[in-house]
Amino acid sequence: MASTAFYAGSFDPFTIGHKSIVDRALPMFDKVIIGFGTNTSKHPWQPLEERLENVRRLYAQTPAVEVVTYSGLTYEAARLHGADVLLRGIRSTTDFEYERNLADINRNISGMESVFILALPELAAISSSLVRELAAFDAPYRQYLP
Numbered sequence: 065m066a067s068t069a070f071y072a073g074s075f076d077p078f079t080i081g082h083k084s085i086v087d088r089a090l091p092m093f094d095k096v097i098i099g100f101g102t103n104t105s106k107h108p109w110q111p112l113e114e115r116l117e118n119v120r121r122l123y124a125q126t127p128a129v130e131v132v133t134y135s136g137l138t139y140e141a142a143r144l145h146g147a148d149v150l151l152r153g154i155r156s157t158t159d160f161e162y163e164r165n166l167a168d169i170n171r172n173i174s175g176m177e178s179v180f181i182l183a184l185p186e187l188a189a190i191s192s193s194l195v196r197e198l199a200a201f202d203a204p205y206r207q208y209l210p
Contacts, residue, residue, distance in 0.1 A: 065094075069151035069179060070142035072099040072134075076108050078119050081190040083210045085153040086129065094180075095128050097145050102135045109196045122133070122210055139174040143187050150176055155183040155191070 069089055075082055075098070083180050098119055100112060108115075116131055123129035133176035134141035142150055150170060152163050160180075183190075190208050198205035 066146070067149070068095040068146035068147045069093045070097045070099055070138070070145060071153075072101055072138045072141070074101055074103060074108070074117055074193040074194050075119065076105065076106075077110055077195055077197060077209055078115060078122075079190050079192055079208050080156070080210050081183055081187040081208075083122070084184055084187055086123075088181055089151055089179075090128055093128075093149075093151075095130065096151065097130045097132055097134050097142075097147055098123075099138070099141055099145070100131070101138065101141075102133060102134045107163070107198070109192075119163065133148070136200060137204060139170050139176050143174070148176075150178040152178055152180050153183055154180050155188045 070088070071086060073082070086096055086098065100116060102112065112133065116133065120131045123131065132145060138150065150167070152167070154160050154163055154175070163180060170176050170178060195205045195208050
């Protein structure tokens with residue numbers, strides 16, 4: 065049976081931590097869809113088109129990865145793109161509590177299961193917000209981007 069995972073986020077920016085989650089999910093699924101959610105209340109650091117292009121270029125030689133945008137509820141976008149499960153990365157116990165609650169609600173309202181992949185220990189401290197803050201203070205940050 066074919067399986068497709070939908071990995072959603074704003075990915076502003078897409079970090080080496082995000083890449084690790086996608087790369088480690090690829091052997092588990094026939095396809096991984098990276099869904100860039102649009103949130104009009106957020107002021108992005110990188111324009112959406114730039115983020116999309118960066119990730120499309122990163123996975124250009126990986127046909128099992130698709131990159132899409134969406135607005136609205138994640139589970140609806142996942143279904144629209146043929147996904148069976150929602151893929152989430154977990155960096156800490158704080159992430160776990162938040163993601164577990166979200167997974168419970170998604171399962172309750174849509175029947176979709178969530179699959180969690182734990183961040184590698186050496187990548188657990190990396191977040192998009194950390195990268196944005198480093199960049200804002202002209203501190204080195206590029207080593208956290210793929």
